[in-house]
Amino acid sequence: MSFDHSGHGGRFRMGRRGFLRLGLAGAGALAAPSVLAGCASPASPSGSSSLRVWDLFSGGDGVLMDEMLATVTSGPDPFDVDRTILEWGPSYYTKLAMAAAGGRAPEVAVLHLSRLAGYAPGGLLEPFDLDVLAEFGVTEQHFAPAVWERAKWEGEVYAIPLDTHPFIVFYDKEIAGAAGLLDSDGELAPIGSPEAMFAASEALAAEQGGTGVLFGHVGDQAQCWRMFNGLYAQTGATWELPDGGEPRVDADAAVRALTFMTELFDGQRNPNNLDYAGAMAAFQGSRGAMIFSGEWELPNLRITDRPLGAAPFVQIFDQPAVNADSHSYVLPRQERVDEGRRREAHRFVATMLKASYTWASAGHIPAYQPVIEDERYAELDPQASYAGAAEVAVLDPPNWFAGSGSNFQNQMTQPMTAALMGNMSPESAVEQMISASQSMLDDPNPVA
Structure with missing residues (x-):
């Protein structure tokens, strides 16, 4: 089940939502590697250029994520995104761990920052290249220290926060x-x-x-x-x-x-x-x-x-x-890393952060500080009233x-x-x- 969401140069496809919403409990996931392998690395109708992204956003958050993806998959330098929505809960983290352990995970996934310690130490994630992120306008100075420090493991940055909630x-x-x-x-x-x-x-x-x-x-x-x-x-x-x-x-x-x-x-x-x-x-x-x-x-x-x-x-x-906590982007472990796609994953994350004013309408505090410093955010009521929570x-x-x-x-x-x-x-x-x-x-x- 897929559809073209942008109508422009890039494409945003929703993949296999109904199947993945069934959710595998931890024991069930461990007992069904063939199912995970089948859903973790699909053959994309658009070919290898499609960037595979997993997230857990449904309901109102899902609608806003649709809007953000529609923005970044259009324009002069669009993305071709194959988005898969998995049901929020333990099954999401089980599937992500299993897919990364097998090297068949998507190029980008959403992870609660508080769960990072269960993934980075075991080699299930790859660190971000901060020099590449900086090329796309995202650096450490753009984040509240309280959140940025939790994105690190043993001195390397394994997660890029999208928000603070x-x-x-x-x-x-x-x-x-x-x-x-x-x-x-x-x-x-x-x-x-x-x-x-x-x-x-x-x-x-x-x-x-x-x-x-x-x-x-x-x-x-x-x-x-x-x-x-x-x-x-x-x-x-x-x-x-x-x-x-x-x-x-x-x-x-x-x-x-x-x-x-x-x-x-x-x-x-x-x-x-x-x-x-x-x-x-x-x-x-x-x-x-x-x-x-x-x-x-x-x-x-x-x-x-x-x-x-x-x-x-x-x-x-x-x-x-x-x-x-913080919804954050991570780079799940890949069995064979395509450097071009890895660079595109960095560009995708940076672009989504810059589009996160849309995300603020759900109540989430954008982690990318230039969005909060924009005069449009100051006019959001009551969101602007609690933006300082991200600092503590x-x-x-x-x-x-x-x-x-x-x-x-x-x-x-x-x-x-x-x-x-x-x-x-x-x-x-x-x-x-x-x-x-x-x-x-x-x-x-x-x-x-």
């Missing part, structure tokens, strides 16, 4: 203004302490006539970790997972962060038993004045009639920090089993969910989180 705050501007929480520019004023956040929550609830702050976490595999990871980093502590060692965790700082979460969402001050969809529906239905969630929910929240404001996740402790982004600990969509996030979230619902103390939850971290460190890296 942080865990942020959405709020009703009129209610926040009436509650006295906005600054002179009409943006959310700094909070600065647990006590100030509790007071802000109460002021929002009074103006709302109901709930101040919403947070959906029940049944979700990552939400508690997203909030906790940012708060824990705000204390100045780090959650380190050294291969072959023991977790290096500041238990007191972890308890401090989780205790704040349980006090803010204690079932009285704010609900403690909402699932993700329930919290979203409550905010959309004006049953709460503020919600903690990912910026990716912007398209869903802005369709309501509420005057929507947004800001980086509130600073509660000693230093600013925001949990985030904190990703998952760099280890092969951590990152977006990982079992690590699930294992961390389960005891925190129990603590928020009053079924476990913060101290016990942190003990369980550290114990689970140790168990995962004890497991061998399958691609080491």
Whole structure:
């Protein structure tokens, strides 16, 4: 199933979407190498010049990616792109690892930056040639240091960030203004302490006539970790997972962060038993004045009639920090590298970054700084209000089993969910989180 998407010199074809959306679980993928071989390296109708690209963007993100690809596959120096969309989740990363291990991967793929430690060390990715990228106008100076440093492994750059997608705050501007929480520019004023956040929550609830702050976490595999990871980093502590060692965790700082979460969402001050969809529906239905969630929910929240404001996740402790991840481009291992196609892959990545103003409309913060510095971006509301989150982004600990969509996030979230619902103390939850971290460190890296 394919179609020409550009109508100009280049072509953008969508390949085998229905088949790949079936998704192979990890064990199933390992048991079916012939299926992977068949879908990883197709014969392109346009011949060897077609650049094969894998990504995981569907829904609204998929539509925007279509627009970006339509832009770069037209014009005076177009690309011929064979795009394959795979379903987001563990199956995507299993397929990518299997294809790279066999040397039959696409020339370019999208990877969450937090998953890099599971791919670069095992030889599943190739580093970028920074001199070639510089020829196409992309250099280290064009990225926020917090994100760029995570794109490296042993001193080489293995990923080029397309965006930063942080865990942020959405709020009703009129209610926040009436509650006295906005600054002179009409943006959310700094909070600065647990006590100030509790007071802000109460002021929002009074103006709302109901709930101040919403947070959906029940049944979700990552939400508690997203909030906790940012708060824990705000204390100045780090959650380190050294291969072959023991977790290096500041238990007191972890308890401090989780205790704040349980006090803010204690079932009285704010609900403690909402699932993700329930919290979203409550905010959309004006049953709460503020919600903690990912910026990716912007398209869903802005369709309501509420005057929507947004800001980086509130600073509660000693230093600013925001949990985030980054959709990044990587170069999967090729059995036989065609230097011309590898150079074209570099040009493609650079061109997509320069076209990422389109990507910002979904809420994502473009990683390529010239896009953010463009006056058009400053006019995006509320995206421009939380662009600074990229400067203080904190990703998952760099280890092969951590990152977006990982079992690590699930294992961390389960005891925190129990603590928020009053079924476990913060101290016990942190003990369980550290114990689970140790168990995962004890497991061998399958691609080491």
